[in-house]
Amino acid sequence: xxxxxxxxxxxxxxxxxxEIGLATARRLITRRTRTVWLAGRPSPGLExxxxxxxxxxxxxxxxxxxxxxxxxxxxxxxxxxxxxxxDMVLLAFGVLGDQSHDENEPGAAVRVAQTNYTGAVSSGLxxxxxxxTQGHGSLVVLSSVAGERARRANFxxxxxxxxxxxxxxxxGDALYGTGVHxxxxxxxxxxxxxxxxxxxxxxxxxxxxxATAIETGLRRRSxxxxxxxxxxxVMSALRHVPRGVFRRLPL
Amino acid sequence: MPTDTVSVTGxxxxxxxxARLVRPRSYEEAVAAVRECGARGGIAxxxxxxxxxxxxxxxxxxxxxxxxxxxxxxxxxGGTVLCGAGVSLHRLMEVLLPLGWFVPVTPGTRYVTVxxxxxxxxxGKNHHxxxxxxxxxxxxxxxxxxxxxxxxxxxxxxxxxxxxxxxLTGVILTATVRLQPVETSLMSVDTERATDxxxxxxxxxxxxxxxxxxxxxxxxxxxxxxMGRSVLTRGDHAPLEAxxxxxxxxxxxxxxxxxxxxxxxxxxxxxxxxxxxVGLFNELWxxxxxxxxxxxxxxxxxxxxxxxxxxxxxxxxxxxGFVQYQFAVGYGQEETLRRIVHRISQRRCPSFLxxxxxxxxxxxxxxxxxxxxxxxxxxxxxNLPGLGGFLDELDEEVAAADGRVYLAKDSRLRPELLTAxxxxxxxxxxxxxxxxxxxxxxxxxxxxxxx
Numbered sequence: 001x002x003x004x005x006x007x008x009x010x011x012x013x014x015x016x017x018x019e020i021g022l023a024t025a026r027r028l029i030t031r032r033t034r035t036v037w038l039a040g041r042p043s044p045g046l047e048x049x050x051x052x053x054x055x056x057x058x059x060x061x062x063x064x065x066x067x068x069x070x071x072x073x074x075x076x077x078x079x080x081x082x083x084x085x086x087d088m089v090l091l092a093f094g095v096l097g098d099q100s101h102d103e104n105e106p107g108a109a110v111r112v113a114q115t116n117y118t119g120a121v122s123s124g125l126x127x128x129x130x131x132x133t134q135g136h137g138s139l140v141v142l143s144s145v146a147g148e149r150a151r152r153a154n155f156x157x158x159x160x161x162x163x164x165x166x167x168x169x170x171x172g173d174a175l176y177g178t179g180v181h182x183x184x185x186x187x188x189x190x191x192x193x194x195x196x197x198x199x200x201x202x203x204x205x206x207x208x209x210x211a212t213a214i215e216t217g218l219r220r221r222s223x224x225x226x227x228x229x230x231x232x233x234v235m236s237a238l239r240h241v242p243r244g245v246f247r248r249l250p251l
Numbered sequence: 252m253p254t255d256t257v258s259v260t261g262x263x264x265x266x267x268x269x270a271r272l273v274r275p276r277s278y279e280e281a282v283a284a285v286r287e288c289g290a291r292g293g294i295a296x297x298x299x300x301x302x303x304x305x306x307x308x309x310x311x312x313x314x315x316x317x318x319x320x321x322x323x324x325x326x327x328x329g330g331t332v333l334c335g336a337g338v339s340l341h342r343l344m345e346v347l348l349p350l351g352w353f354v355p356v357t358p359g360t361r362y363v364t365v366x367x368x369x370x371x372x373x374x375g376k377n378h379h380x381x382x383x384x385x386x387x388x389x390x391x392x393x394x395x396x397x398x399x400x401x402x403x404x405x406x407x408x409x410x411x412x413x414x415x416x417x418x419l420t421g422v423i424l425t426a427t428v429r430l431q432p433v434e435t436s437l438m439s440v441d442t443e444r445a446t447d448x449x450x451x452x453x454x455x456x457x458x459x460x461x462x463x464x465x466x467x468x469x470x471x472x473x474x475x476x477x478m479g480r481s482v483l484t485r486g487d488h489a490p491l492e493a494x495x496x497x498x499x500x501x502x503x504x505x506x507x508x509x510x511x512x513x514x515x516x517x518x519x520x521x522x523x524x525x526x527x528x529v530g531l532f533n534e535l536w537x538x539x540x541x542x543x544x545x546x547x548x549x550x551x552x553x554x555x556x557x558x559x560x561x562x563x564x565x566x567x568x569x570x571x572g573f574v575q576y577q578f579a580v581g582y583g584q585e586e587t588l589r590r591i592v593h594r595i596s597q598r599r600c601p602s603f604l605x606x607x608x609x610x611x612x613x614x615x616x617x618x619x620x621x622x623x624x625x626x627x628x629x630x631x632x633x634n635l636p637g638l639g640g641f642l643d644e645l646d647e648e649v650a651a652a653d654g655r656v657y658l659a660k661d662s663r664l665r666p667e668l669l670t671a672x673x674x675x676x677x678x679x680x681x682x683x684x685x686x687x688x689x690x691x692x693x694x695x696x697x698x699x700x701x702x
Contacts, residue, residue: 001699004265004574004662005639031639135310136268177258179269179309220634
């Protein structure tokens with residue numbers, strides 16, 4: 001069960017090697033979290049992530065999960081929920097893709113969309129139903145500012161996150177009053193291995209800062225969290241910039 | 252039987268979860284509710300005054316017991332009452348005061364049910380004299396997980412597991428309670444100020460035994476030399492002769508007339524109760540109290556239940572709700588108490604409803620909270636940054652001093668500390684495993700703490 005500050009005792013991370021996901025897990029383990037499930041494709045990276053969390057004192061287990069295989073989500077995640085209540089699900093998987101390459105290779109672009117969007121729709125719905133049955137829990141979804149307004153430089157990734165963001169908002173409204181809390185997290189540029197080698201955007205942040213913002217959001221039972229918080233103001237201004245001007249902005 | 256899926260929280264309005272709310276109105280309906288509560292079990296709920304998640308059950312059933320609200324029999328000569336578990340102490344006062352009887356123990360609110368009073372084994376300002384509520388319960392009827400209704404007498408293991416057992420042994424249906432005789436419905440109250448914590452503890456130690464009721468409001472924002480400054484209010488039921496010269500009161504000495512103010516609005520901005528406002532309030536509250544006043548006549552509601560005058564007062568903390576922290580440490584652990592008060596005041600927790608009290612002998616309930624020693628209760632807005640970690644540190648101090656925190660108020664304790672705080676927890680678990688192997692009676696509290 002979550003405590004009065006929204007801190008979970010059990011945590012399921014979809015995308016078990018996500019740096020933001022693991023930073024969040026580390027933070028929550030120092031508070032109340034004792035059971036962590038890392039869902040992801042079997043890999044040495046997943047195992048070492050599990051080992052790292054075990055060293056902090058948590059009971060960590062891994063489960064095979066592939067965002068691109070939605071037919072298997074029900075069975076894989078059902079197994080996790082059958083073992084006991086999950087107080088928080090963190091939907092952390094996602095790929096950035098390579099915009100200039102993917103524009104010329106539609107198949108690769110579709111994989112970005114399938115991972116970030118349809119994979120999340122399928123696993124998000126499976127988790128939402130399980131959380132609703134247990135009558136409590138938080139579903140925290142990592143969206144992105146890139147989904148707020150599509151940019152020339154990464155609109156394939158941005159559009160997938162836009163879909164995910166809209167889906168999560170709707171899901172949150174659908175689950176209102178069921179005891180399940182749904183929270184959209186919109187980080188800006190996060191310095192991690194996903195963005196390695198890319199030019200840093202203004203207001204760049206770190207996985208640890210996102211984890212802190214998630215903890216605060218849980219305490220406040222927020223529905224939307226921006227990281228850093230100033231992005232909320234920046235994006236609400238950018239959203240209203242005319243297309244012709246927006247196109248020419250060096251973003 | 253009316254059923255409804257609703258979002259449920261405790262009085263502190265934190266951690267809402269969804270449950271099917273079932274309101275049985277008879278024994279048959281109660282038995283049916285327990286038999287049909289499903290895989291996620293059920294838990295009894297009274298008037299929802301437990302601060303944390305004791306009367307919540309995510310995804311399962313919550314039995315709203317306020318439907319069993321009949322006062323069945325009153326022994327006017329012997330001073331006992333037999334009533335349904337859903338009868339509130341408020342209702343008992345309305346019925347009993349005109350007959351010259353009062354409830355044996357009342358907490359800071361009279362809007363608690365008799366069933367809840369036993370389940371949390373509540374205490375009041377008279378604990379140092381009268382002990383906790385269950386000490387005055389002669390017997391109760393308990394609906395257990397097998398659907399049977401058992402008559403449980405005091406002195407039996409099931410009685411002691413249920414007194415303070417947070418509803419996890421079964422659903423209390425009726426109870427027989429021994430009453431306290433009174434001549435009037437007024438209180439004779441002595442008020443005095445204590446300039447700091449040491450002064451307060453000295454005054455309480457020296458003269459508490461002279462009073463049936465005793466409590467101290469403590470200013471936890473005061474620092475330095477005035478750390479722990481307090482207002483002591485202590486008193487007893489006013490005897491009839493104390494009403495001399497008050498003709499109106501003499502005409503109806505047992506009249507029960509609690510005052511009532513407008514309810515708190517449903518929306519209050521977060522952060523209304525910050526350090527500045529609470530600091531100001533505390534300053535005024537301390538200054539307005541007389542240095543020493545003796546024998547003031549107060550209405551019962553003013554003395555016992557000042558907050559009941561404002562319906563929904565828990566809303567003043569805004570949407571984020573609040574956390575109530577109450578712990579007890581034994582006599583001889585005054586250093587721990589002093590250190591905790593010091594840490595709270597150093598941290599400037601905006602707490603305006605903090606009380607300190609001396610407990611008397613404990614009672615046999617296995618998970619009953621009171622123990623001989625000191626207890627401090629305070630409430631703090633839940634959205635205060637870093638509060639969780641801070642309270643964890645206080646827990647460590649309390650546990651190291653063989654103290655405990657109060658489960659009826661808890662919403663955040665670290666489960667690992669529970670066995671240290673409640674040494675008879677293993678017996679409780681064993682009895683539950685035997686009586687209720689399928690965990691029919693389950694609450695968010697029991698899930699969170701692994702009770």
